[in-house]
Amino acid sequence: MDIKKITTAEDLEKAFSIRKKVFVEEQKVPVEEEIDGFDVLDGDCEHVLLTDDHGAVGTGRVRLVDGYGKIQRVAILIEARKNGYGKVIITKLEQLAAARGAKKAKLDAQVHAIGFYEKLGYTVQSEVFMDAGIEHVLMTKEL
Template sequence: MNSIKITNNDDLQRALKIRKEVFVKEQKVPEDIEVDEFDILNGACSHVLLTVDQEAVGTGRVRLVEHYGKLQRVAILQSYRKHGFGKVIILKLEELASELGATKVKLDAQVHAIGFYEKLGYEVQSDVFQDAGIDHVLMVKSL
């Protein structure tokens, strides 16, 4: 298993393919809102790719928003879930957020994932809201 900051377009495309599989195909998020202006190299976001035996299986991104590292688009291919890979991605994103100068991180968690994030030290900070037709809550953690 290897978790890396994406530095080339090939790896970015591998990450986008994972997100398309998880968010667009599996969760029915419209593709035109899943990919946005932050999905470029050397832009406002740092992207992460997780590989297992050279196969791309997970991804996420982080950007600095109002002094927070905002974690977004965390996705693991369905057949690789429940093996601790999500935690590896979150820890890498937190590391990158810290490098950007953030002392806190936040994310919009899908409601079904609240327990996962709580185990990693995140706390719910909002009521349930809809994003792309899916229930979410805002969660925050100090680094």
């Protein structure tokens, strides 16, 4: 298993492919909401790619917002879940944010994933709200 910050257009395309399968095809998020202006190389977001023996299977991105590392688009292909890869992705994104000076991390967690983020030290900070047709809560963590 390998986790790395994305630095090439080829790897960014692999990340988009994972996100399309997970968010658009599996979770039915509208494709026009899935990709946004942060999805470029050398922009505000740092993207990561996790690869195993089957190829690229996981991704996520982080950027600094008001001193927080804001984590988004965390996705593991369905067949690769429950192997600890999600934890590896979050840890890498936290490290990237901390290296840029973030003291805390925040994310909008899908309600089904609250337990996943709680295991990684995040706590719920909001009521449930809707985004892209999916129930979410704000969660934060001290880095």
